[in-house]
Amino acid sequence: MIKVRLQGTREEIIWFREQIxxxxxxxxxxxxxxxxxxxxxxxxxxxxxxxxxxKRKR
Known part of the structure; x- marks a missing residue:
């Protein structure tokens, strides 16, 4: 597991979560x-x- 902290505007963070x-x-x-x-x-x-x-599906 990786814990990530994102900083930016709300729009930038939402874009990153949805698009990336x-x-x-x-x-x-x-x-x-x-x-x-x-x-x-x-x-x-x-x-x-x-x-x-x-997890990879086989």
Whole structure:
């Protein structure tokens, strides 16, 4: 399992999750957190995920 912290705008993080991670057949997203505000900025948020390597089907 890999734990990932993403930082960016909400739109950038959603784009990354939907376009990059969700479409990658080698990655299985196990858990996604809510968005958390970053201190000192209103534009950027952070988001945490747990990711596993997808099991290969034979």
């Amino acid at each position: 991670l969700a479409r990658n057949v080698n990655v299985e997203i196990k858990e996604v957190s809510d968005f958390f505000n970053n201190k000192g900025t209103r534009n950027f948020v952070r988001n945490y995920m747990e990711i596993n390597r997808a």
